Amino acid sequence: MTGPSFALLATDGVARRGRLATAHGTVETPAFMPVGTAATVKALTPAMVAATGAQMVLANTYHLMLRPSAERIARLGGLHRFMGWDGPILTDSGGFQVMSLASLRTINETGVQFRSHVDGARYELTPERAMEIQYLLDADVTMVLDECVAHPAEPDAVAEAMRRSLRWAARCREAFRARPGYHLFGIVQGGIDPALRAESAAGLRAIGFDGYAVGGLAVGVGQAAMFDVLDVTAPLLPAAQPRYLMGVGKPDDLVGAVARGIDLFDCVIPTRSGRTGQAFSREGALNLRNACHAEDPRPLDESIPCPASRDFSRAYLHHLVRTNEILGAMLLSWHNVAYYQQLMADMRAAIEAGRFDAFCDDFNRRRSGDDQ
Amino acid sequence: MTGPSFALLATDGVARRGRLATAHGTVETPAFMPVGTAATVKALTPAMVAATGAQMVLANTYHLMLRPSAERIARLGGLHRFMGWDGPILTDSGGFQVMSLASLRTINETGVQFRSHVDGARYELTPERAMEIQYLLDADVTMVLDECVAHPAEPDAVAEAMRRSLRWAARCREAFRARPGYHLFGIVQGGIDPALRAESAAGLRAIGFDGYAVGGLAVGVGQAAMFDVLDVTAPLLPAAQPRYLMGVGKPDDLVGAVARGIDLFDCVIPTRSGRTGQAFSREGALNLRNACHAEDPRPLDESIPCPASRDFSRAYLHHLVRTNEILGAMLLSWHNVAYYQQLMADMRAAIEAGRFDAFCDDFNRRRSGDDQ
Numbered sequence: 001m002t003g004p005s006f007a008l009l010a011t012d013g014v015a016r017r018g019r020l021a022t023a024h025g026t027v028e029t030p031a032f033m034p035v036g037t038a039a040t041v042k043a044l045t046p047a048m049v050a051a052t053g054a055q056m057v058l059a060n061t062y063h064l065m066l067r068p069s070a071e072r073i074a075r076l077g078g079l080h081r082f083m084g085w086d087g088p089i090l091t092d093s094g095g096f097q098v099m100s101l102a103s104l105r106t107i108n109e110t111g112v113q114f115r116s117h118v119d120g121a122r123y124e125l126t127p128e129r130a131m132e133i134q135y136l137l138d139a140d141v142t143m144v145l146d147e148c149v150a151h152p153a154e155p156d157a158v159a160e161a162m163r164r165s166l167r168w169a170a171r172c173r174e175a176f177r178a179r180p181g182y183h184l185f186g187i188v189q190g191g192i193d194p195a196l197r198a199e200s201a202a203g204l205r206a207i208g209f210d211g212y213a214v215g216g217l218a219v220g221v222g223q224a225a226m227f228d229v230l231d232v233t234a235p236l237l238p239a240a241q242p243r244y245l246m247g248v249g250k251p252d253d254l255v256g257a258v259a260r261g262i263d264l265f266d267c268v269i270p271t272r273s274g275r276t277g278q279a280f281s282r283e284g285a286l287n288l289r290n291a292c293h294a295e296d297p298r299p300l301d302e303s304i305p306c307p308a309s310r311d312f313s314r315a316y317l318h319h320l321v322r323t324n325e326i327l328g329a330m331l332l333s334w335h336n337v338a339y340y341q342q343l344m345a346d347m348r349a350a351i352e353a354g355r356f357d358a359f360c361d362d363f364n365r366r367r368s369g370d371d372q
Numbered sequence: 373m374t375g376p377s378f379a380l381l382a383t384d385g386v387a388r389r390g391r392l393a394t395a396h397g398t399v400e401t402p403a404f405m406p407v408g409t410a411a412t413v414k415a416l417t418p419a420m421v422a423a424t425g426a427q428m429v430l431a432n433t434y435h436l437m438l439r440p441s442a443e444r445i446a447r448l449g450g451l452h453r454f455m456g457w458d459g460p461i462l463t464d465s466g467g468f469q470v471m472s473l474a475s476l477r478t479i480n481e482t483g484v485q486f487r488s489h490v491d492g493a494r495y496e497l498t499p500e501r502a503m504e505i506q507y508l509l510d511a512d513v514t515m516v517l518d519e520c521v522a523h524p525a526e527p528d529a530v531a532e533a534m535r536r537s538l539r540w541a542a543r544c545r546e547a548f549r550a551r552p553g554y555h556l557f558g559i560v561q562g563g564i565d566p567a568l569r570a571e572s573a574a575g576l577r578a579i580g581f582d583g584y585a586v587g588g589l590a591v592g593v594g595q596a597a598m599f600d601v602l603d604v605t606a607p608l609l610p611a612a613q614p615r616y617l618m619g620v621g622k623p624d625d626l627v628g629a630v631a632r633g634i635d636l637f638d639c640v641i642p643t644r645s646g647r648t649g650q651a652f653s654r655e656g657a658l659n660l661r662n663a664c665h666a667e668d669p670r671p672l673d674e675s676i677p678c679p680a681s682r683d684f685s686r687a688y689l690h691h692l693v694r695t696n697e698i699l700g701a702m703l704l705s706w707h708n709v710a711y712y713q714q715l716m717a718d719m720r721a722a723i724e725a726g727r728f729d730a731f732c733d734d735f736n737r738r739r740s741g742d743d744q
Contacts, residue, residue, distance in 0.1 A: 040697050043702070045702065068691045076667065076685060076687050076688075082691075297448055297449070307419065312456055315440070315448050316448075316455065316456070319454075323410045325414065327416070330417065330698070330702070
């Protein structure tokens with residue numbers, strides 16, 4: 001690869017329009033990555049994912065180390081071949097899932113020991129092992145292993161976890177095998193304390209990464225506090241490198257975060273919501289289970305170039321949801337991912353045109369309220 | 373529409389190569405119809421179904437009359453538009469599902485009264501109502517309402533149900549609204565008694581239908597007895613009209629039935645098996661849950677022109693099945709339907725070429741045993 005991996009193509013206020021180059025292709029930012037936890041974006045084929053315009057997907061180190069194991073995926077030619085996704089893949093390090101899913105966790109300076117939530121088997125994840133796993137998976141973007149504390153937490157616990165995460169980040173940087181097109185991102189932690197966030201950002205910059213994520217904001221913090229953290233954290237990150245807000249969020253979270261200088265997102269919401277009958281729309285979220293959709297011949301959104309958005313009536317989707325048909329989960333997941341991709345494309349176009357403020361006004365005005 | 377609705381293009385022994393014309397397109401026979409019980413072929417989009425080469429699908433009157441109701445589907449423009457399937461659709465009459473799914477059934481000469489297995493609501497299905505529902509659905513092929521008895525049954529009960537089904541068939545013929553491209557099929561009943569089958573076939577021929585189904589062989593009869601019934605029944609049906617073996621079956625059932633003069637099939641096996649980790653192959657059935665597939669890089673069958681058959685390793689499919697991912701059900705259902713379509717295409721080509729016997733020999737020789 002020649003040139004820098006991230007090109008900042010345009011800015012509009014704090015919002016950024018960029019392009020991330022990886023070993024498996026480029027990603028236009030701001031970008032949303034559909035989540036392929038266990039090497040599948042749930043209820044979608046890779047071709048369906050690609051048809052939405054998604055360029056990069058996320059997969060989970062924690063889930064894949066348990067099943068089928070990183071070593072098996074490596075023997076089968078890496079994660080891209082395994083899951084049939086030719087484009088870029090970002091893998092998280094497993095730190096967050098260990099805290100939220102695994103049992104009998106013990107954390108020390110070495111790393112984290114835990115038992116699988118699937119079969120109780122013992123595992124250890126260290127910074128070095130997290131790098132090895134993501135190398136075996138052949139991730140285009142590797143995330144450092146961090147210690148995640150649930151919000152809210154005692155200030156001392158937040159500070160201690162953030163500082164341990166910094167020490168782990170340095171070990172990750174050391175263990176990461178640098179190759180062209182393969183990137184290692186650090187993760188800013190520190191809860192909702194601006195001073196801790198600043199300390200984390202400075203520590204990570206001192207180590208030096210190819211990109212910087214903001215962690216710890218996906219669960220329990222709330223949008224207002226999340227935006228406050230982004231307001232103070234984003235300016236502390238290098239302008240020339242991509243910024244990734246982990247695990248966020250709903251459409252209005254994405255718009256607000258792009259307005260605060262974020263380039264990259266992932267979240268299970270579009271696919272998880274699709275499996276429970278919810279569809280995102282420009283007018284807000286729709287619950288297709290509701291009887292008001294039973295005879296509605298309109299598609300979800302004719303302006304979105306996805307068969308799930310254009311070719312099926314809300315009445316049909318209502319029927320599929322009510323009868324618990326798998327096709328309901330498929331079509332709503334597909335539409336939701338396509339909706340998210342359209343939203344990102346619209347934001348990219350607005351930033352390029354220097355009219356991102358107007359885009360945000362229009363976005364907020366059209367959302368007449370969720371049908372929940 | 374001009375000309376007869378069914379053209380017999382070639383024969384090879386008893387096996388037949390034909391073409392059925394309907395209001396929504398033609399169907400090359402022998403043909404297999406994927407089952408779209410509740411207006412969806414489970415775990416497949418209509419485009420995925422079409423990509424397998426399937427030309428016609430089946431939907432169930434019983435399920436659709438309960439949810440979302442034939443009247444609602446009619447208001448939404450008919451079943452084709454509702455489910456996004458532009459090709460021919462055959463609807464069964466509901467008789468079989470009432471017997472296997474509904475509760476508190478009472479059958480008399482008028483029809484059958486029952487309660488929905490979904491919510492206990494009361495319904496009545498008469499020959500006239502079965503014709504009305506299928507008219508509202510806009511089925512290309514409508515099936516007569518018949519009384520189905522579970523096998524084995526007392527000879528008197530089989531005879532009585534068959535004769536009542538004949539009387540109902542005459543009422544269906546009377547109530548059916550004949551239009552170009554829309555067909556009404558009778559259903560031969562009579563259990564495994566050749567004399568009763570002959571009486572049923574003669575009675576139906578006297579009424580006169582656009583095609584003739586053989587019913588009562590899908591559950592509990594077994595392949596040998598089924599083939600015996602076909603051996604005596606098929607010769608009693610008009611050569612110039614299509615013959616449909618209802619609810620059958622496994623690949624070797626289809627090959628044996630085509631060899632006995634059957635033109636049309638439907639069965640839930642390819643999709644149901646796909647949802648439980650089973651894949652059909654030329655070498656027999658594979659259970660993808662088995663550990664022997666865990667590191668197998670081979671696709672299911674590169675010779676089948678379906679992404680599910682060619683683009684994913686057995687190791688990946690094993691992983692998806694083991695982790696209960698929806699994509700596993702999607703890909704295995706897709707492959708299985710594609711396998712069935714390939715099987716039918718191969719049989720059509722063999723009949724055209726006058727080498728159907730050789731095809732059957734090869735088919736049986738390659739099946740080295742199921743991996744079950």
